[in-house]
Amino acid sequence: MDVPWLDRTQLAAWVRVAALLEVLPGTLDGQLRRDADVTLFEYFVLAMLSESPTRSLRMSELAAQTSATLPRLSHVVKRMESRGLVERRPDPDDRRATTCVLTDGGLARIEQAAPGHVAAVREHVVDVLTPEQITQLTGIADALLRSLDSSGGMAAMYRRYDDGAVSGAPGAATPPVRP
Amino acid sequence: MDVPWLDRTQLAAWVRVAALLEVLPGTLDGQLRRDADVTLFEYFVLAMLSESPTRSLRMSELAAQTSATLPRLSHVVKRMESRGLVERRPDPDDRRATTCVLTDGGLARIEQAAPGHVAAVREHVVDVLTPEQITQLTGIADALLRSLDSSGGMAAMYRRYDDGAVSGAPGAATPPVRP
DNA sequence: TTCCAACAGTTGTCGCTTCAACTTCTTCGG
DNA sequence: CCGAAGAAGTTGAAGCGACAACTGTTGGAA
Numbered sequence: 001m002d003v004p005w006l007d008r009t010q011l012a013a014w015v016r017v018a019a020l021l022e023v024l025p026g027t028l029d030g031q032l033r034r035d036a037d038v039t040l041f042e043y044f045v046l047a048m049l050s051e052s053p054t055r056s057l058r059m060s061e062l063a064a065q066t067s068a069t070l071p072r073l074s075h076v077v078k079r080m081e082s083r084g085l086v087e088r089r090p091d092p093d094d095r096r097a098t099t100c101v102l103t104d105g106g107l108a109r110i111e112q113a114a115p116g117h118v119a120a121v122r123e124h125v126v127d128v129l130t131p132e133q134i135t136q137l138t139g140i141a142d143a144l145l146r147s148l149d150s151s152g153g154m155a156a157m158y159r160r161y162d163d164g165a166v167s168g169a170p171g172a173a174t175p176p177v178r179p
Numbered sequence: 180m181d182v183p184w185l186d187r188t189q190l191a192a193w194v195r196v197a198a199l200l201e202v203l204p205g206t207l208d209g210q211l212r213r214d215a216d217v218t219l220f221e222y223f224v225l226a227m228l229s230e231s232p233t234r235s236l237r238m239s240e241l242a243a244q245t246s247a248t249l250p251r252l253s254h255v256v257k258r259m260e261s262r263g264l265v266e267r268r269p270d271p272d273d274r275r276a277t278t279c280v281l282t283d284g285g286l287a288r289i290e291q292a293a294p295g296h297v298a299a300v301r302e303h304v305v306d307v308l309t310p311e312q313i314t315q316l317t318g319i320a321d322a323l324l325r326s327l328d329s330s331g332g333m334a335a336m337y338r339r340y341d342d343g344a345v346s347g348a349p350g351a352a353t354p355p356v357r358p
Numbered sequence: 359t360t361c362c363a364a365c366a367g368t369t370g371t372c373g374c375t376t377c378a379a380c381t382t383c384t385t386c387g388g
Numbered sequence: 389c390c391g392a393a394g395a396a397g398t399t400g401a402a403g404c405g406a407c408a409a410c411t412g413t414t415g416g417a418a
Contacts, residue, residue: 014304016321022245068201071406074367082365137195137315137319141196154226250398251395273384274396
């Protein structure tokens with residue numbers, strides 16, 4: 001295995017990205033835990049369900065939309081169900097499948113959590129960057145995700161959260177609870 | 180709490196960043212675990228120690244350089260010590276302090292792990308982006324880190340991994356085992 | 359029809375991270 | 389000096405995520 005090393009420019013970028021990967025999740029997670037007793041990942045689950053027209057999604061669909069594995073999602077959803085945020089019900093059409101439904105309590109929870117979370121995202125990410133940098137970041141993250149997405153499960157995201165510049169097609173309107 | 184929502188451009192960027200935060204660490208971590216039986220975070224620990232002139236750092240310094248909390252580092256170092264990768268010795272000058280020393284085995288391990296890790300970083304990050312995007316990414320990550328770094332513990336990184344464009348000052352030469 | 363491969367989820371176990379408490383040591387104000 | 393405040397690490401408990409093994413179900417081919 002003979003790999004060319006990173007030059008100084010590449011190294012500078014990577015070191016910063018690595019540090020970011022280490023720090024950012026904890027910061028956002030901490031805010032949500034303290035203020036709304038919800039994990040960042042749980043927030044994503046609630047957000048995805050709340051944006052569904054039926055307030056419900058199949059487990060595998062939910063897993064794809066939250067970039068999670070099925071085992072992980074299963075554990076998380078079980079815990080969320082015990083707290084009354086979601087409900088699980090077997091799908092009568094395909095009896096292997098499970099549908100995850102957002103409860104009224106779950107909806108109330110994410111509506112309560114959203115403003116603080118949006119504020120945190122603004123404070124630590126969005127408002128720190130110039131509009132030009134936001135556009136650049138979208139392009140960069142897009143390129144990275146496409147190369148990582150071997151199983152192609154993120155097509156839904158690209159359709160829904162398109163800013164009109166990356167993929168070229170017009171996107172949907174701004175959703176309610178997704179910061 | 181009244182927070183302005185994210186517009187479509189901001190949302191597109193944030194959704195992608197969130198997905199990245201969810202996926203990228205697992206990808207890099209998995210490669211290192213499989214190929215070198217080391218965590219991504221453990222790799223950082225080894226890398227920081229290997230770049231120190233004395234092959235050693237105080238725990239708090241090491242924590243700052245790896246963006247970790249002290250409890251986390253303490254647990255990790257204990258496990259690494261039991262595997263023979265590092266050693267811990269009390270500091271005679273300040274008897275509260277502990278110095279963490281890289282062993283020969285630890286050095287061998289990171290030298291063995293480095294090529295595969297660099298390849299993974301290239302495959303999933305560096306080589307996916309254009310040189311221009313690399314520069315943009317450095318600026319973006321830099322801005323985010325500065326706003327996150329409330330305790331100011333990352334000054335060392337900025338000095339060492341400067342690409343000459345962000346802070347303006349000339350940086351050090353490319354270090355040996357840091358991808 | 360029957361069988362088998364692939365799919366959808368769940369569960370258990372293990373390792374890692376976090377949080378809060380605690381110990382020991384240093385420093386600084388009085 | 390002396391005592392209090394704070395720093396440096398460590399530890400234990402609790403919760404979350406990854407991996408592998410497992411159950412039950414579907415769809416298609418022989």
